[in-house]
Amino acid sequence: MSKRALAAYADTLRLEVGTHVGVTTVYPSMVNSPIHASTRAAGLSLDGVSRPEPLEGVVSAVVAAITARRAPRDVATTRRGRAEMALARHAPALADRVVRRTVAAGAFAEDPLAEGLRRRHGRAG
Known part of the structure; x- marks a missing residue:
């Protein structure tokens, strides 16, 4: 729910101030972090469901979005993520x-x- 809330917030910002400010939502895949140890312990491991991506890939996507001439609306950080976003949209x-x-x-x-x-x-x- 928190990810959808963030996307909804970005949509609202885009509507309210989008003529003055670019608003981009970045959708990273799974990045190895300590949060995954606690979800594994709770029986909610994403192992086998989502492939971890290097943090550098996320950073590169954010830098590309920030430095773009026009702010992209949504940015997936992996090729698979882009395919999943297209599937969900269409x-x-x-x-x-x-x-x-x-x-x-x-x-x-x-x-x-x-x-x-x-x-x-x-x-x-």
Whole structure:
């Protein structure tokens, strides 16, 4: 929810002050950080779902957005991220199915925390 809140805030800023200031939302992939140790401990590991990217890739994307002649609206920091953003924008129902399949049948197939999702989508564990 916090990522969507940030995107909504950027959309609001763009509407309110976008004629005076460029507003870009950067969407990094998974970056290895201490937060992932705590999510692993809670059974919510993203290992196998998302590939970690080097911090330098995120920094490069931010620098490119800051130095662009016109601020880009949305910036994904990986090729896969750009493909996922395009899929979500142009085929949202398909993107939803891919996410449900990834969570319900993929890396979280045995995870007790994903039980409700698997049950709702016909893959009870």
